[in-house]
Amino acid sequence: MLRELQMFLLDEEGASLVEFALIFLFIAVVAALVLPGVRTRIQNAFNIGGQKMDEATGAASGGR
Numbered sequence: 931m932l933r934e935l936q937m938f939l940l941d942e943e944g945a946s947l948v949e950f951a952l953i954f955l956f957i958a959v960v961a962a963l964v965l966p967g968v969r970t971r972i973q974n975a976f977n978i979g980g981q982k983m984d985e986a987t988g989a990a991s992g993g994r
Contacts, residue, residue, distance in 0.1 A: 962969040 958972060962972050
């Protein structure tokens with residue numbers, strides 16, 4: 931099975947950034963469900979990212 935996964939990841943025909951992002955998202959969701967410590971870190975990462983986006987949006991719109 932590991933060999934099949936390696937062949938899938940190395941196959942460049944039709945592989946795109948979207949596919950790799952979906953694989954990463956799937957792994958993150960599984961890890962979040964299985965490991966409570968990972969769940970907290972993922973939530974913190976999304977919260978920090980959201981805050982930074984809010985700050986950037988507020989600065990770009992004149993602080994509204």
